[in-house]
Amino acid sequence: MNELLWWGYLHTEGTLQVKRYFDSRDLEEAKESDFVVAVHGPWPAKNREEAITKLKEDLHGKNNT
Secondary structure (H helix, E strand, O other): OOOEEEEEEEEOOOOEEEEEOOOHHHHHHHHHOOOEEEEEEEEEEOOHHHHHHHHHHHHHHHHOO
């Protein structure tokens, strides 16, 4: 099975959001948003659930999420 590229961010309300990655503009726009605390990615994942797990791992050490 092919893995897709994903990226994600921590919203100011504390929720985690993951999205399919298409190009660097995805990350650039998120970094400029007032609603985004942290942006991570892109990384390969087979599905959305795997992408969320990876985002949680990436944020754990930095934000104690």
